[in-house]
Every structure is written in structure tokens, then in C-alpha cells.
Amino acid sequence: MDRVSIGPVKGLRIAVAAFVLSIVLTLAVVAIGGYLLSHKTNEGSETHEAVCALVSDLEERTKGTQDFLAAHPHGVPGLASGSQLRESLHNQERTLDALNVITC
Numbered sequence: 779m780d781r782v783s784i785g786p787v788k789g790l791r792i793a794v795a796a797f798v799l800s801i802v803l804t805l806a807v808v809a810i811g812g813y814l815l816s817h818k819t820n821e822g823s824e825t826h827e828a829v830c831a832l833v834s835d836l837e838e839r840t841k842g843t844q845d846f847l848a849a850h851p852h853g854v855p856g857l858a859s860g861s862q863l864r865e866s867l868h869n870q871e872r873t874l875d876a877l878n879v880i881t882c
Contacts, residue, residue, distance in 0.1 A: 830882035833874070840870040 843863060847853075853860040 781817055829880055831881055833877050836870060840874060843867045
């Protein structure tokens, strides 16, 4: 098979064009990666704030349940027994323990 000769000047232009194209594509990939990374970081921050708000609410509800049980150890007849409230409190405390890995 014969090779096609394109000449030294034309070959240099093709090489320079290929180099410039590779630089442009590399910059585009880096820019897209940076954008996606910052977008994911923002989503992570929003998620962290939301989970912290839920943890704070759960801490307040747990404290409220503890206070209520201290004042009403048998619960409220016809509404919730003391054992039901203690079970709910236990579940709230287990959830807080599981979320303890998050620093708010």
C-alpha cells in the first residue's frame, strides 16, 4: 500500500490543529467536571442542612417525650400508654444514635 504524502507545511498545520483541539477538549472536560463537582457539593451542603434540621427537631421531640413521661409515667388513658410512649422514646433515641455520625 502506498502512503499519501501531504507535505511538510500541511502536515504541521494538521499537527498544530490537532494539538489545539486536544487542549480545547481537555479544558472543556475540566470545566464540565468542575461544574458538576461544585453542583454536587452544593447539593451535599443542602442535604447536610436538611438532615441537621431533622436531627434538631428529633432532639426536641425526644426531650419533650422524656419530660412528658416524667410528669405522666402511665401515659394518657385512651390515647397512649406509658409503655407506648417509652417505646416511641426508645425509637427516637435509636434514630438519634444512628444520626450521631453527622456533625451539625
